[in-house]
Amino acid sequence: MVQYYWNPPYQNQHVTPPQVTLPAGGRPPGPPQREQSYIENILRFNIGNPGIFHFSFEHALASGVNTKAVVGTVQEAGRDHVILKETATGHQFLFPMIYFDYAEFEGEVNYFPQTN
Numbered sequence: 001m002v003q004y005y006w007n008p009p010y011q012n013q014h015v016t017p018p019q020v021t022l023p024a025g026g027r028p029p030g031p032p033q034r035e036q037s038y039i040e041n042i043l044r045f046n047i048g049n050p051g052i053f054h055f056s057f058e059h060a061l062a063s064g065v066n067t068k069a070v071v072g073t074v075q076e077a078g079r080d081h082v083i084l085k086e087t088a089t090g091h092q093f094l095f096p097m098i099y100f101d102y103a104e105f106e107g108e109v110n111y112f113p114q115t116n
Helices: 039-045
Strands: 050-056 067-077 081-086 092-096 100-105
Touching: 039 067
Parallel strands: none
Antiparallel strands: 050 067, 050 100, 067 081, 081 092
16 A cells, blocks of 8 residues: 655745734724623622622532632622632632632622613
């Protein structure tokens, strides 16, 4: 059995990228950036607002218990975590966002102004 390989002759080609000039502000021009409504951004808008924050875990926290509800306020929120302060005890919790289920706020939820 004969195998055939076709290898076209290539020449070394050096491609020079086009020159890009940025405006004085350092950002390329484009449409204005809208805040995206990710959970962590919504939690940031509601720092200090009292609420109940629900989490669930694959592993059990206690025998037969795999959920945790914290009554308190958001202290900080990041892309992958949230820091909560429990109202009754002052205890602070650092939860990875992968365990976050939902939040119930006592008052109105601060949200992004929606513009088209």
